[in-house]
Every structure is written in C-alpha cells, then in structure tokens.
Amino acid sequence: MLPSIQVDGKLTTVHTDEMTLWFSYTTLVAFRLGAEKVVQKNEWSVTTAKHLNQIDKGDVANRVDGPTFARKWKELTGNKPVPQGLLG
Numbered sequence: 840m841l842p843s844i845q846v847d848g849k850l851t852t853v854h855t856d857e858m859t860l861w862f863s864y865t866t867l868v869a870f871r872l873g874a875e876k877v878v879q880k881n882e883w884s885v886t887t888a889k890h891l892n893q894i895d896k897g898d899v900a901n902r903v904d905g906p907t908f909a910r911k912w913k914e915l916t917g918n919k920p921v922p923q924g925l926l927g
Contacts, residue, residue, distance in 0.1 A: 866883070
C-alpha cells in the first residue's frame, strides 16, 4: 500500500502500514512504530517547536535528545537508516 501524506504548512505526516513519520520542514522529528511514539527535543526553530507540540500535545518531558532519537529509531526499525531530506 502506498503511504498517505498529510501536509499542514511545514509539518508533513507520512502514514505507512507499519509506522507514522512526522517531518518539520524536511527533517524527521518524530515517529510512531506500533504503540511507541518517539519525539525529539526541539533543536531547531520556533516553528518546529509548534510542530512538536502538535505531535505530542506539548508532552515536553517525554521528548528525547538527538542521539537517543537515532538509537530508538534503529532499535525499533531493525537498524534502518533514519530518513533525512526525504521530502526535500
């Protein structure tokens, strides 16, 4: 099945059969695989902060730093590379 893509300004959500990916501009900032959602701490801009709040309803305490985000991605996806610039 082809992924479905929702675009809301500079926030793009990609739904596939197995996961959901959230991109702020062209950077992967959050993903859900099964019941687990991983959201990265804001290291970018005010706009990305707004996107992260849309994704996790402002649950800042559960956001992870960049290295933890990459590690969780690899653990949950079986070591697939993190999509970067997928939409750019």
